[in-house]
Amino acid sequence: MHYCKEMLLIADEMRHFEGFSGALAVSNIEYMGTPNLREKQLSEFLIYSNEKEIVEQQQILFNTLWEKAIPAKQRIKEIELGIKREFAETIRDPTEIRKLFSKLLESAEKDILSISTPNTIKRIEKLGIINQIIKAANLGIKVRLLIDSHTFNEKINDKYGGELAQIKYHKLIKSLQSFVISMIVDESLLLVIDIKDESQENFEDSIGLATFTNIRSTLDIYLSLFEKGWHQSE
Incomplete structure (x- = not known):
């Protein structure tokens, strides 16, 4: 970070981009870059082209x-103050969405809140995600689901029975029924998945885009919607 602060003294503007390796420099007529760049070391490999x-x-x-990066001063301040950087990512690959869905469940430490469409339960059960939810609940993580209770009872409760004892679920009220799946983990991470075809039996075939974020204002909106639906369905 010391070198970044020094660069700020000579650069007109500097931004931070998470996860980029190497370096590139480009003008109107020339390009120069290297795939590897290490602190205090000269690069052994350089690409040049005009x-x-x-x-x-x-x-x-x-x-x-550049457009996706954030101002370097902002990132330095976040690091110095220990502030967690806010993000909002749009994910288009159904396989990546499925992996993230599962990974989020595994990362839970306190609670899991989820609103699902009627057929989502059947689809995620095929992926083994119901077992993940049961495992989380048995570890003491509070799990609350707003779902189509008829589908849950018919397809899931009959199969898993007593294993679901630690999981709380309420019927999804009509005003909250939509073509999205939302999951909030530890009140700090939100995943919202669009359903493009509710009739599909395969999870990846049924979904569209997903949004993954930790932005507080967005989280608060979805938390409020969940709690509203939870209390109204009691």
């Missing part, structure tokens, strides 16, 4: 990274 097509390609890459 070919118009390559320069234009790298300009597009740089501009894309």
